[in-house]
Amino acid sequence: MRREIRFAAGQVRAGSLWRLGLWSLPEVLPTALSGIVVARAVDDGFLAGDPVRGLVWLAGLLLVSAVGALGTRMVFGHLGDVTEPFRDELVRGVVGGALGNAVAGRGDDGALARLTRQVEIVRDTFGGLLVAIRGFVVTAVAVVVGSLSVSPVIAVLIVPPFLLGLLAFAGMLGLAAGRHRVAVLADEQLAAVTSSVLAGARDVTATGTEEHAAALVAAPIAAQANAERRLAGVAALRTLCFAIGGWAPLLVLLFAGRWLVDGGLTAGALMGGLTYVLFGLQPALQNLVGGVGGSGLRFVVTLGRLLDAAEPPPSGRPGERARSSPVANPSPGSGAGRREIELRGVTFAYGPRAEPVLRDLDLTVPAGDHLAVVGPSGIGKSTLVSLVCGLVEPDAGTVTVGGIPATRLPPADRVLIPQEAYVFTATVRRNLTYLHDASPDELDAAVDAVGARPLLDRLGGYDADLAPAGLSAGERQLVALVRAYLAPAPIVVLDEATCHLDPAAERVAEEAFADRGRTLVVIAHRISSALRAGRVLVLDGAGAAHGDHAALTENSALYRELVGHWRPADVPAHAGG
Incomplete structure (x- = not known):
């Protein structure tokens, strides 16, 4: 998995990344201000007996949301500056690997599928992962800054369980990638065996060898089922990580509410903190866990297969033989040059x-x-x-x-x-x-x-x-x-x-x-x-x-x-x- 991550990270150009980051600032502005606006609307408006002021604060949040929508539009507009060069590099690798195999005298029946299907899957998934990871980072920073602005004690309460869930999720990614790779291979093995058996179905029926045919596919079926069960276990772990990082901060705030209010925290500030958790941390973490833990694993596995196929063969690449052979006229006695x-x-x-x-x-x-x-x-x-x-x-x-x-x-x-x-x-x-x-x-x-x-x-x-x-x-x-x-x-x-x-x-x-x-x-x-x-x-x-x-x-x-x-x-x- 490290090879795939290094390759993907190496394709991200600094200039394109900076543009994405700059347009992320207006996009995340509604999230950063949401808790502050709710706190002011409650404390200075509705609880103070001035509902008009409360509505004005909430209307301001609507205006800021329009700015965020413009930022989102520009982010997706610049996303192609990152994903298209990445796709071009993948295409070069696939074509180069296929040509290298051809020159070395080896067939490559999967080159067309890699070029027309797998490259597009990886490109699209890469774009989705960039959006999810970028959105998570800027949202998490915005929530921390916003909660500190409302009340530092809120940040102290919600950030530790959030980080604990995030670290647990990061720690299980290696296990999840390994199990996903095993599941893909098991699925391919099952498809290969069943295709062979089904191709001879008439012969199997004619000779009465149904039990033998069933025995041939039994082991691949069991392996594939076991791999899927292990994948289901990984999905359960992802849910647990989200519960720790997304729901624990909310529960901490609710259980600590009485103590916080007795300590001088206003009801508006408490509601602002809950807003940051419900509309900031939870969606960001859910997108990250779903994107990286789901499509991200498919991205790593598929990209790994593309990189394996793109690696040059041990011999026979164009230029490899040439570097060991002079261009000068072959001498009459040279075996390589005398081919009748x-x-x-x-x-x-x-x-x-x-x-x-x-x-x-x-x-x-x-x-x-x-x-x-x-x-x-x-x-x-x-x-x-x-x-x-x-x-x-x-x-x-x-x-x-x-x-x-x-x-x-x-x-x-x-x-x-x-x-x-x-x-x-x-x-x-x-x-x-x-x-x-x-x-x-x-x-x-x-x-x-x-x-x-x-x-x-x-x-x-x-x-x-x-x-x-x-x-x-x-x-x-x-x-x-x-x-x-x-x-x-x-x-x-x-x-x-x-x-x-x-x-x-x-x-x-x-x-x-x-x-x-x-x-x-x-x-x-x-x-x-x-x-x-x-x-x-x-x-x-x-x-x-x-x-x-x-x-x-x-x-x-x-x-x-x-x-x-x-x-x-x-x-x-x-x-x-």
Whole structure:
């Protein structure tokens, strides 16, 4: 519980807290003056035979209540300044944890529920707790000050039992949080077991194993019932704490009334003290006990689960592998950098009745090679990318990278840049170094190699804020290309990742990757990409042909047609045909 409280407290900005505190002063003014006004109305008005004066005092309290209503309105208006940054931090943690699990090759089925439901629960509960705790603090201070103004002896009588109840409540919070957490886990365990049993209800009935099925759920039911009973005990303790802190001061004043009046305390002062207890301390303590003891415990448990999920995995975070791996060209003998891609008899179709997109494909891409994949739209080029990157499994055949099945390849060993580049709201530096914590020299070298220097200058440098909506599609692709260039992965796959660049910029970017010595697979948007590649794979729906430009020009009618429709706007000097 301490971790959750420290995290929540750390998200409260001092400026926002001060604004809440300042607007709390007019809000609590009616409570602070209520006892004084009642005392004056009784002593100087009604008991003195002047009811008009008594009514004037009470009317003044109504006017002060209007000021308090304005303070309450402003408090809730500024509450968003505290809760929204807190929500944003939770969202960053949930998304970061999910991405970390994905990069580490672990599934995270609960990420969506945490993002769409649990974050909102925690945010709303956080706001409610802030209101309850803030209201309690300012009300308690106002009551103490007001009761001292009416008569110090009243404060001496009501404050000690109030503090005793408050301390008892604070002491039981740890116990309550532990029991609430056990109840949540017991409920989840019961749901998991009963779901499994109910899913096989027909089989249970058919085989006559009802007793066995009942035995499976008996233990979780008992555990959940026991946890709920223990929670009920905590609720009883909360009620006792409220009785001590809220009702004991009232009883003390009532029992001491005769002695107080004999000692010179006026009836109005006594009624003022009772007003402070009934309309100040009791509501404040009840809100605190109900808010912190009820929704507050749910807040701690739910926030704890969010923080657990947001913690980075022990390995596989973006940048973690990069910090231990240089960006320099992988040496020919390095195991990590020499990953040969092999497809043997690969067939893939989108559904059991669908026509295969790829059929009996055999392909070898040697480590460090540069392969361009060409063919008409919808012919299976992006499907090939998904198979090579291990995002899908073939219906038949095998896809291996360095002898490892592609689906088991560590995610950090390959980089896939799709056509729609991913750019997020942050600084330019954070966008570029998302996959590798690069040094300034590495950053400059990558930006210059990919041809992104003009874009960097336009944005205002590495520390400038980057808004995705302010970038064109081509500029977003340049950002993603620099990011991929910095990553130490031995395999880079560009799935039309340069389609929004002009031919000259596309050539600069592709040649930058080809010169790195890493295995490069390019889904070609222009046939000029094929001319720059050492090897070309042509997909035509019925089969596949691969080889260099000269061989395919001679042997592939589709390749000749694609080249024939192309007008040389960016031909490298070494290209023929």
